[in-house]
Amino acid sequence: MNTHTVPDPVHRGHAHDVDLEDTFDFLNTDDTENGFPVDKLPTLDDALAWFVDRGVIHVEGANRVRAQMSSNDPLMARDLARVHAVRSALREVAHSIAEERAPDSGALETVNRALHARQVIELVPGPDGCYVDHRHVGDPVDDALARLADPLVMELTAGHPERIKVCASDTCEWIFYDASRTSRRRWCDMATCGNRAKAARHRARERAAAQGDATEATAWNAPEATSGGPETPFA
Numbered sequence: 159m160n161t162h163t164v165p166d167p168v169h170r171g172h173a174h175d176v177d178l179e180d181t182f183d184f185l186n187t188d189d190t191e192n193g194f195p196v197d198k199l200p201t202l203d204d205a206l207a208w209f210v211d212r213g214v215i216h217v218e219g220a221n222r223v224r225a226q227m228s229s230n231d232p233l234m235a236r237d238l239a240r241v242h243a244v245r246s247a248l249r250e251v252a253h254s255i256a257e258e259r260a261p262d263s264g265a266l267e268t269v270n271r272a273l274h275a276r277q278v279i280e281l282v283p284g285p286d287g288c289y290v291d292h293r294h295v296g297d298p299v300d301d302a303l304a305r306l307a308d309p310l311v312m313e314l315t316a317g318h319p320e321r322i323k324v325c326a327s328d329t330c331e332w333i334f335y336d337a338s339r340t341s342r343r344r345w346c347d348m349a350t351c352g353n354r355a356k357a358a359r360h361r362a363r364e365r366a367a368a369q370g371d372a373t374e375a376t377a378w379n380a381p382e383a384t385s386g387g388p389e390t391p392f393a
């Protein structure tokens with residue numbers, strides 16, 4: 159859902175780092191609205207603008223990619239496909255963590271390939287000591303994807319992977335960090351998906367109550383009671 163606000167992330171690492179909220183925001187650009195897929199990064203230009211906005215790519219890097227792409231459609235399609243592939247692979251990995259199952263091996267390979275393109279962290283001298291800086295070694299898009307994958311790795315290494323959740327609404331699939339005290343949140347957002355689920359359960363209960371007699375009458379072990387009763391599609 160695009161109307162959701164993501165819960166406050168736990169900020170980690172030094173100033174250059176992308177946090178888990180950015181990663182989940184990236185994953186949730188592959189959105190579902192009312193059960194229909196909606197891609198919030200449909201073009202490479204959208205993706206580059208998003209990367210610049212989140213600070214995972216420098217403006218100059220984005221402009222360099224744009225300049226390279228402007229006259230080369232296949233290259234543009236390839237880069238966009240890479241952004242989408244890494245995003246869906248990361249979604250699969252997040253799902254596997256949330257669902258406590260093994261990830262798809264292809265997805266894992268894609269994520270690992272993306273991680274290899276990460277920036278190089280190095281020390282640089284300062285007037286009063288040393289600072290941590292990062293050096294861009296490869297393609298700016300690869301670098302951006304690696305940086306967006308990184309917080310998920312950090313969460314697995316030193317965080318709370320059990321708090322990585324997928325919204326329980328099957329028309330939502332929003333990936334979120336459950337910062338609640340009990341870590342038992344099921345919905346990305348109680349005001350939208352949580353309430354919708356509650357309303358759906360309420361409607362189902364009312365329907366069941368209204369059809370109570372008919373449902374009982376059509377049960378498999380009471381066929382004699384169906385004579386004269388209303389037909390149900392599941393009978």
Ligand SMILES: [Zn+2]
Nearest residue numbers: 325330346351
């Ligand atoms: Zn949701």
